[in-house]
Amino acid sequence: MSLSSPLRRIIPALLSFLLLVAAYPVVVGPAQARSHSVESASPDLTFPLAVGHREVLVSLPEHHDPSVARPVILTFGGWHETPEQMAATTGLREASDAIVVYARGVENAWAGAPYSATSPEEDLAFARDAVREVAARHPVDWSRVYAVGHSNGGAFALLLACRAPDLVAGVVSVAGMFYDPVDAACVGDPVPVQVIHAEDDPVAQVSGGLRHDAHFLSAREMLDRWADRNGCLSVPFSRAGAVPGVTAHEWWGCHAETRSLLSDGGGHGWPPHAAWEAWDFLSRQNR
Incomplete structure (x- = not known):
């Protein structure tokens, strides 16, 4: 079949045009360029935040959606332990889907210890203000605000449960240093409490003792006080924990x-x- 005269003229012209286009690189339009730059520039999910004259370090979840209200974990380090160290070592951000707020204590200490430079009232107010400052920038689920602390910070987490039960839905103390009176003048409703401690802790000895010329409670004394405060009806039931070498002690009939x-x-x-143990416990608590 022979091609018509007009078609014979069009085909060479079309082939010339296609060869010309192939010889030049594709130019990305402005809209495409903006889209690519946004995708490749991931936001910094950990940042400092001023709280009055003090500061916290905030870590957003990896897949943070700014339209979703998130739980908050207030985190308190031990004596001389900085928010940066807590962020690097605890793994709380990786274990949870919460906004983790690493609080900075005055002189890196928290109220209740003999070396603290602040009163309980000052640090309790700071904790409340920290959550408010975060909530002013990111949606917060106020029914799921938690506290986790290590050593001196572990005792302060329990102080929050004692004095600010309207703020926290649950607390976890890790290697807590329970100086008297860490649980004095408690108010309000019971609060879920989990204590994580090592039998061979050389600093916060599990049996209690004296440090910095001040008495501190044993982990069992602290737990017995909280079992009483939370209205538990029995002695604890003991079982093997999920991790080898860990024993879980659980009280029954508790209000929290x-x-x-x-x-x-x-x-x-x-x-x-x-x-992981902290988040497993806290994630099932809400006010």
């Missing part, structure tokens, strides 16, 4: 869940399992 995880070893550091 009360339990401990005691490990055979680990000393005074932050245990590898602590973040």
Whole structure:
């Protein structure tokens, strides 16, 4: 079949045009360029935030959706422990879907310890203000605000449960240093409490003792006080924990869940399992 005269003229012209286009690179339009730059520039999910004259370090979840109200974990380090160290070592951000707020204590200490530079009232107000400042920038689920602390910070987390039960829906103390009177003048409703401690802790000895010329409670004394405050009806039931070498002690008939995880070893550091155990406990608590 022979091609018509007009078609014979069109085909060479079309082939010339296609060869000309192939010889030049594709130019990305402005809209495409903007889209690519947004995708490749991931936002910084950990940042400092001023709270009055003080500061916290905020870590948003990895897949943070600014339209979703998130739980908040207030995190308090031990004496001389900075928010940056807590963010690097605890694993709380990786273990949870919460906004983790690493609080900075005055002189890196928290009220209740003999070396603290602040009163309980000052640090309690700071904790409340920290959540408000975060909530002013990111949606917060106020029914799921939690506290986790290590050493001196672990005792302060329990102080929040004692004095600010309207703020926190649950708390976890890790290697807590329970100086008297860490649970004095408690108010309001019971609060779920979990204590994570090592039997061989050389600093916050599980049996209690004296440090910095001040008496501190044993982990069992602290738990017995909270079992009483939370209205538990029985002695704790003991069972093997999810992690080898850890024993879980759980009280029954409580108005708020009360339990401990005691490990055979680990000393005074932050245990590898602590973040996951903390979030497993806290994620089922709400006000």
